[in-house]
Amino acid sequence: MSATANLESSAAVGAGADCTSSHAQSTTDAELQKVFDQFDTNCDGKISLEELSKVLSAVGSVTSRDDVQRAMEEIDTDRDGFISLAEFSALCQSNSSAETDLRDAFDLYDMDKNGLVSASELHLVLNRLNMGCSLEDCVRMITLVDCDGDGNVNYAEFKKMMTTGTIANFSSA
Numbered sequence: 001m002s003a004t005a006n007l008e009s010s011a012a013v014g015a016g017a018d019c020t021s022s023h024a025q026s027t028t029d030a031e032l033q034k035v036f037d038q039f040d041t042n043c044d045g046k047i048s049l050e051e052l053s054k055v056l057s058a059v060g061s062v063t064s065r066d067d068v069q070r071a072m073e074e075i076d077t078d079r080d081g082f083i084s085l086a087e088f089s090a091l092c093q094s095n096s097s098a099e100t101d102l103r104d105a106f107d108l109y110d111m112d113k114n115g116l117v118s119a120s121e122l123h124l125v126l127n128r129l130n131m132g133c134s135l136e137d138c139v140r141m142i143t144l145v146d147c148d149g150d151g152n153v154n155y156a157e158f159k160k161m162m163t164t165g166t167i168a169n170f171s172s173a
Contacts, residue, residue, distance in 0.1 A: 036088050038129060046082035058128040106158045116152035117142070 119138040
């Protein structure tokens with residue numbers, strides 16, 4: 001997966017929504033700002049190459065410095081060396097391949113690649129993104145979308161959650 005696709009998936013993970021799908025219009029400015037702020041760790045209103053690299057690493061992406069630089073060049077349309085909120089928004093609203101992006105977002109959570117997201121995997125990813133949830137919080141989040149009662153979220157449940165707006169309840173559990 002390219003660094004740009006990894007960033008799109010990271011944004012989806014941070015937003016708790018597939019911001020690259022046709023549902024991008026439902027992603028509010030406040031949600032987008034929240035995700036942008038998580039990437040902008042020094043709060044200067046822009047994402048640097050270093051911040052971009054840290055986000056990609058935090059979600060488990062093994063991306064070379066050259067790949068991160070290429071992604072930055074692709075996203076940084078005003079060529080100032082940073083990703084602005086407007087550039088980040090444009091990335092999130094690009095409609096590349098919603099299904100692929102959704103699968104990539106799911107795969108970021110599914111750390112052991114067994115096709116299920118457990119509470120411990122969710123806990124690990126959210127804490128890597130500095131979202132500070134307890135394991136108990138993650139168990140409650142999983143319970144909200146676990147239709148088959150197995151204690152995990154499979155891809156179908158994840159997809160339903162992302163496309164029906166259940167994520168608002170998921171992230172506030």
